Amino acid sequence: MLINKTLRKWFPWRTWIQPWDNIDRWLLLLAIGLTVFGGILIRSTQATQGWTDWLQHWTIGAIGVAIAMTIATWPYQILLSLHWLIYAVTNLSLIAVIAIGTSELGAQRWISVAGFNVQPSEFAKVGVIISLAALLHHRPATKLSSVLQILAITFVPWALVLVQPDLGTSLVFAAITLGMMYWANANLGWIVLLFSPLISGILFNIPPTSHWLWIIWAIWLVTIAFIGWLSIPVRMIGGLGALLINLGSGVLGRVAWGFLQDYQKARIILFLDPEQDPLGGGYHLIQSRIAIGSGQLWGRGLDQGTQTGLSFIPEQHTDFIFSAAGEQFGFVGSLLLIVAIWLLCMRLIFVALNAEDDFGSLIAIGVLSMVIFQVFVNISMTIGLAPVTGIPLPWLSYGRSALLTNFIAIGLVESVANHRKKRRF
Template sequence: MLQRPLNRSSFGFRWQSILMPLQALDWQLLILTISLTTLGGLMIRSAELNAGLTDWWWHWVIGGIGLTIALLIARSRYEALLQLHWVIYAITNCSLVAVMLIGSAANGAQRWINIFGFNVQPSEFAKIGLIITLAAILHEKPASTLGGMFKVLGVAAVPWMFVFLEPNLGTSLVFGSITFGMLYWANANPGWLLLMASPVISAILFNVFFPAWFVWVAAIAFIGWRCLPWPLFGGIGALVVNVGSGFLGHLLWGLLKDYQKERLVLFLDPDKDPLGGGYHLIQSRIAIGSGQLWGRGINQGTQTQLHFIPEQHTDFIFSAIGEELGFAGCLCVLIVFWLICLRLVIIAQNAKDNFGSLLAIGLLSMIVFQTVVNIGMNIGVAPITGIPLPLLSYGRSALLANFIGIGLVESVANHRHRLKF
């Protein structure tokens, strides 16, 4: 029996059938994401070089797993999540409740669940769950009315409360940034968003800079009068709420743990406790400043190699970049983050529906807030909140959640021009 000749075109067809579902991916976004993850592994290795740890290796392993998951998600149709968003919301809240019941504690907070020997942090995946849920809700009804906006706030308040009670102040702030960013993109009145944030700002100003508090309260009362449906009641209500929030600031301060209070205050003057709560900030600024323009070189930073900064591979990874890659390296990292954000905005603008557009904006809000706060605390202009630097800081749950978010946005880009079968 004669053997059939090898049909070389069949191999091309097979490769084409594999790549066809991914042909419309935003490859720029994917390459930028992989680049930051690769750099993160290098800097984590440098921060742990003399400690005998293998977190850098795990960072790359989880990055590879995350990339595979992201590509699988990108092949799938993101619209299917519209039918599952309440299921995802329920799973999100149940996981956060499970942390409070059976989670393990560290540094005064209960945030992790041990699964087969791995510590999983559900609050990181809850960020993605919140983005999916809010995107589905705002897809059905935009936030152009007060009713629609309050529905979103009510949905977001439940997981936010669970995270705040862990306590995890940093992640609860990320939840707030995601919610505000998605509300703004869904046509919520900017004045309403400012009114929602005003009580927190009022409480801070009342206790930090009292003269500015009077100006703030007067401005918010004017905004309430101009933006709310009932001008007189809106203005008076905004005034009363902000005055009350100022006086309640002391009570709210008492709800925070001691280590959270130190993180919020010491960044203003870390020299008050140079060997305690201010130690991280002081050493981080020394490391970044010593890098100068071009840096000391990979594995050559004195602050990094001598481990002057505890847990540098997590929240303070940017200080290692500043010392060993210098101002030029820090600038390159900032440019890459800016390009990632630019791609997310472009995908949001070109999405074929509001759901896909809101998914991209939700991830954008998360990345922007975490990047600004993390770098801010590394250079001493923001309090230490425990927020990781996306894709660069070590954290298996955080890295995997970031790749899941990237996969969702890539699905939006991949299917923006396709019709349903």
Template structure:
């Protein structure tokens, strides 16, 4: 009775007034996935004596508090300090290379008061802020604006790639392309940007397809670039050169390095080595069938057939214990999160806020697609975590900081008369 009186006596409208424009649907969805992530992590490490699941919830709670705080702050201040943000981002990445902690062949962590931070995760947000500031001041609809954005993003990309951290460097590329697209860049230019990578793949798959691709890129350059004929010849030449150069570099790789890249196509080639994760992950997801084997009932998960399943391969635990339906529900929730992000970007009060949200959108979409593709054998194992689901304190805090910035954009939109937050 006393609790009921207390609940009805609290002036909730006054307490929630500072967050009137916050997107509560987005907040609820991300909180729900974080909670579900902790449950899945606990299942994946139940018989190992590890308690990372409660740390996932603890840092999720810290991240939620940060998101609430950031939603109150005006995101405009990030525009004034974007060069400082960029400098701190690059300095932290250099510090990792000089005094970082090495593990599994990579040097990615810095120990701060006994806590291992991964600067490359926080660098994602730093790059989103910097690119948003650049693109709102100089349109990506012109070549100088595109080149400036690419040059600025290249510095942290190189530093992350040198750690080496292929997964995060790919995320940087996805963020850059997504923000350039939203910044009104010609879609043909984006195709030309990624065309050398496609040329390298096609050269090793089909020479006729490689030639057709190079000519097609020349046609796109002719239709979209300045100095049309010169650009067309340059695009064809770059794609031909990329194919040849890729073939030469491929020949310089050792066999085990080649296997890491293409083993996902035939993991049975090395079932006890590089293909082990993929084989066991596919078995786990397939054994879940329609409804799953039930929480804590998955044989592959509970018998620890998938090493470190609670990190990058957490989706395999979901597939085994919750089945096809559980996977569809999780994917639908991620779709709803992305939908809310797009709606916030469209209703932002300025280009800077809109670009910030699209940067976060690009980061989340790419990580979800690559992580899930990796666990079902459609992409190489790249070490990209599943947002809010995989265990990783730096990654989790980064995602929550990103959501806090998005909520700041939402919370400072023009208010609608007589209504609360926009949809």
């Protein structure tokens, strides 16, 4: 007690920061650093147009930091009693988009609030994380009934996002769900079975140009049937059910293809060979690869990129912000950026491992799953390894709703860190 009084007398500023005394400072600093760097990249893509999106990015980032710091002081356990309310608000906001939302770029994803377009599907990611964390806290995913409950709860917001249509965000929901179920001790075989119909839907709709493809199909079906036999309690039903579902997903894949918008079909087809339509659907990917390749080892330098400076890449300040980093800072700069994101993810894992309870640990893992999936898909699509899905690069891409969502998520994780037991040395 005497030591504490002496410290407060000598260092009065410690009293001011006491509410955040146990937060993960590295996690917060990495998020802020990525936001600052994102603003620099956004400015470099719009230097010739005179737009101020970079300034808005920093402003929203500052608001996001304030929100995160506020959330960090609140005990996150209060969300356990509010998770159904949060779930209801999440779904109602997604329904409101369908009813009164505004359309841009072929999708209805935004609601206009005081002159600003708000994207509820971004905030829905946090709502889903809180809802699933609360459910898995009470019922771990060690039983098949618990897994089915989680899937049913996730299906409603997932379907509401998919009909907007927003395929990218719906995939983020799937990644969050699978990541959290794995952390909640779900059988790994169940997770593979849940993911397998997507693979089958793609694999069985590839034209059989070689006899090797028939062999691959056969191996895949045998493997999935064996996993179902091994992991489902009633083995015969598990093996046969997994086989039939994956066979049926091939047919459903063709049906689902018919529901996709024309631009979504073009994105899926053209990422394999963007030169088929170099001035249309393949233009983004071609220009992005040119930009990243021209950066070589050390990059052209800030504001010195030709593809970036002359705006050859559409949406380069949002979905394709990584191409600006690759062109101006080269392979070394891109690698350092990925390392920074990796360190942030490691801090999320550290918080999850040291959380006070399962609820806090699951929140951190939910945020980790969201970040990892978005980073992987965004970078993959800019270098031509994945279709263009419109998924932003966390803290770097311009987008007010996405940036606020990321800082709200960080605030929740910081609350988990701030309210854990303090270590004694």
